[in-house]
Amino acid sequence: MPLALLKYGLSKGHPVPRALPAETDLKDSYDIVIVGGGGHGLATAYYLAADHGITNVAVLEKGYVGGGNTGRNTTIIRSNYLTPEGVKFYDESVTLYKDLANDFDMNLMYSERGHFTLAHTDSAIRTMRWRAEVNKHMGIESELVLRDELQRMVPELNYSEDVRYPIMGALYHAPGAIARHDAVAWGYGAGAAKRGVHIHQNTEVTGFEITKANGSPQRVTGVHTNRGTIKAGKVIQCVAGMSGVVSDMAGFKLPLKTIPLQACVSQPLKPFLDAIVVSGSLHVYVSQSSRGELVMGGSTDPYGVYMTRSTLDFKEGLMMHMMELLPYIGEVKLLRQWAGMTDMTPDFAPIMGETPVDDYYIDAGWGTWGFKATPVCGKRNAEMLATGKVPETIQPFALQRFHDFKLVGEKGAASVGH
């Protein structure tokens, strides 16, 4: 049980603990440099230190810790994917998430709600049954529930036949959860820093030192930043949105398009919606946070930009569908809106592992499905960096798959259209 709250309550001065230590100067050299101080980068640093005892590690972050997509997602954690590769991978992540609050001694507000992916057509019911069977085969709690049973489980929804997309059933995934996303980054960051990892915020990577053989890039040896150059034994890029820009500095191209994904929250309401509800046909996902806000998101923008602006088109489309699903929220006001820049891959699966440059590893292509994978990415990245071998669970996601025509085809990636 996390004891931090009890300790704090019994303390005399109620001190505010500092999550990350004060900034230090860059060292001349690190064994491992992690580019990107979001959830994935910090988790990688944490598991390098905690599981492998490697602490001569720097995390370089252009802005502030967890200020990118780690703090911009809609915090849903689940493992009811479509491909066996995906299911196995995300299930490991869910398992790690469950113990994380204890590991950090920090309240992540991890809350199992049950995740319902609505089906509005016969073909959607067929797909849900397919997904449920793949999930069950892989040992995941996942089943198809039809309309009457669904209405008993989630009575808050509009079950009228008199709408554009009447609800026919849902894929029900009991372990589906939400968590406080910033706390995941802070927990990993604090845990890594405590073990000796250097976390450098406001430190932007401006280039890499790469040896060349016959004119083509061969091995990374250093990293240029706006605060000077550092030598690096190994480098891993764990950025989102700017993945293509970073890989361009390292001299190779990625199969990624940078497309914004927008989301918003309503004003806080009394708790009424326990379930996490997703609809692919209606392009919405909604859950109620522990603060009472309805956290809502939809599909990605129709075209790419390197911006986190919000658009009226998005909110009009999203609210039209929200009103069909929850008609009684018409008077509710929006409180906040934001966007994140996502890396979309052609097959909706990530890109992890080795790159054309030796000692330069990648963790990218996390599109709209990266938050839930944070722990497993950190764990497997750390294993890869420590042993020099690509772990089996992430081998299917290699960049090389595009050269071998072995795409993963993870259509269950975000439950909504892209």
Next chain:
Amino acid sequence: MKIMPCPLNGERNISEFAYGGEVLDLPAPDCDDETWIDFVYLENNTAGVVREWWYHTPTAYWFIAERDTRTDEILKTYPANEVFKDRVDFAAPEAPAAKE
């Protein structure tokens, strides 16, 4: 609402348009696999001014727009024949010899 200046229909709401990807040169049909992989999968994903295909859905009209992907500013739009001036003659492949 964001406005797209269409070369055929004038200024219209951007929701009437569909994005069609970057304007790229088609590789020669007999090029090697790596060139095809580059063309099919790998993206320039440029943060800056990009020349793109856009489509006005109601009038089924394809054209080219120059857009800055850092600011989402549409700098210029013009008909595709300003770029693609020459007619491409796709020679019909030779019919395989009839099996006996």
